[in-house]
Amino acid sequence: MRRSFRLPGFANLSNSRLALLIVLTCALCVCVATTGCNKKGKTILPISQDTANFDADEDAWVYEYESTTNYGSATELYAGYFNDDEEHIFLKFDTSSIPITATVVVAELWIYISDTLNYTGVDFTFSLETTSLVAAWTEGAITWDNAPATTTVTSFAGPIDNYTGWLKIRITNLVQDWVDGTLTNNGIAIKPSWGTPSDDEIVVCSRETAFGCSPKLVVFYNP
Numbered sequence: 001m002r003r004s005f006r007l008p009g010f011a012n013l014s015n016s017r018l019a020l021l022i023v024l025t026c027a028l029c030v031c032v033a034t035t036g037c038n039k040k041g042k043t044i045l046p047i048s049q050d051t052a053n054f055d056a057d058e059d060a061w062v063y064e065y066e067s068t069t070n071y072g073s074a075t076e077l078y079a080g081y082f083n084d085d086e087e088h089i090f091l092k093f094d095t096s097s098i099p100i101t102a103t104v105v106v107a108e109l110w111i112y113i114s115d116t117l118n119y120t121g122v123d124f125t126f127s128l129e130t131t132s133l134v135a136a137w138t139e140g141a142i143t144w145d146n147a148p149a150t151t152t153v154t155s156f157a158g159p160i161d162n163y164t165g166w167l168k169i170r171i172t173n174l175v176q177d178w179v180d181g182t183l184t185n186n187g188i189a190i191k192p193s194w195g196t197p198s199d200d201e202i203v204v205c206s207r208e209t210a211f212g213c214s215p216k217l218v219v220f221y222n223p
Contacts, residue, residue, distance in 0.1 A: 049105060049221070049222055050102075050220070050222075050223055051218070051219070051221075052098055052219045052221070053216065053217075053218050053219075054093040054094065054216065054217040054218075054219070055093075055207060055214050055215070055216055056091050056092065056093060056206075056214055056215040056217075057092050057093060057094050057207075058072070058090075058091070058092040058137075058138065058139035058187070058207075059072075059077060059089070059090065059091050059092070059139060059206050059207050059208075059215055060072040060074070060077070060089075060090050060137075061074065061077040061078050061079070061087060061088065061090070062087070062088050062090070062142060062143055062144040062147050063078070063082070063085065063086075063144060064085040064086045064087070064144050065082070065083060065085035066144070067143060067144040067145045068144075068145055069143060069144075070140065070141060070142060072138075072140045072141070072142060073139075073140075074208065075205075075206055075208045075209045076114070076204065076205065076206060076209070077089045077204040077205070077206045078201050078203060078204070079128060079190050079191060079192055079201060079204065080117075080200050080201025080202055081192060081199060081200060081201060082119075082199055082201055083199065084199070088144075088147070088190065088191050089111075089189065089190040089191075089204060090133075090137060090142060090147065090187060090189050091109070091187055091189075091190070091215050092137075092185075092186070092187035092188075093185075093187070093217040094185075095175065095178050095179060095185060095217070095219070096185075098179050098219060098221060099223050100179060100180060100181060101223070102179055102180075102221040102222060103176070103221060103222045104172055104175050104219060104220075104221045105172070105220045105221055105222060106170065107170070107171050107174070107175035107176075107217065107218070107220070108168045108170055108171070108217070108218045108219075109130065109168070109169040109170075109171050109215070109216075109217055110166055110167070110168055110169075110215065110216040110217070110218060111166070111167050111169070111215050112165065112166055112167075112204060112205040112213035112214075112215075113164050113166075113202050113203065113204055114203045114204065114205055114213070115164060115202070115203040116162055116163060116164070116201075116202050116203070117199075117200065117201050117202070118199070118200050119199035119200070126163075126200060126202060127192070127193045128157045128169070128190055128191065128192065128193055128202070129153050129155070129156050129157075129190075129191050129192075129193035130153070130154050130155045130157075130169055130171055130174075130188050130189065130190055130191075131151060131152065131153050131154060131188065131189045132150065132151045132152055132154060132174055132183060132186070132188065132189075133148045133149070133150060133151070133186040133187055133189060134148055134149045134150075134151055134186070135148035136148070136184075136186050137186070150191070154171050154173065154174040155169050155170055155171050155174075156193060157169045175217070175219055190204075
């Protein structure tokens, strides 16, 4: 025999009234501590949560000094500065398998940093920013000169001095915009955010590498 559940002090409430009370109480919450809130401030309840894992469909890096050179087939990607010229990484993931009505709970960009390079010998703090893109691009054609403009900074990561291994960057709001159609999914750019140019850069595995460390996007969502 299934036993009825009663909260202390609510023994005289019917099941339907008790359920209504719980729903109304949850509606007053700003955030559920164990699950968080989405970008619109809605409470995300722990209901049937799905996970989607994506490998990068396209990736490349561009270099300001070699502004017409395409590095779409490179096995390593660079972000930072070399000879005071800037380097950016571009990544693209196909998230169309996530339902347009889904609520993204957490989305993390995973990049594998194989090296951090400091050519000046001066102690320096590496940090990165990720940005959305205003136009489409292709891995085999993108260069510094024709790369799409970046828009809103979606996340920061750092400091990452002398760090190697997987770096996880949270981009939940951006992926939600991709899923619900607020923004066209043109991918993401990774740029240095330490401001003053210097000879410092990070090296990231690309999808062309043979070592299984290509960029990834991990998305937890409620369908």
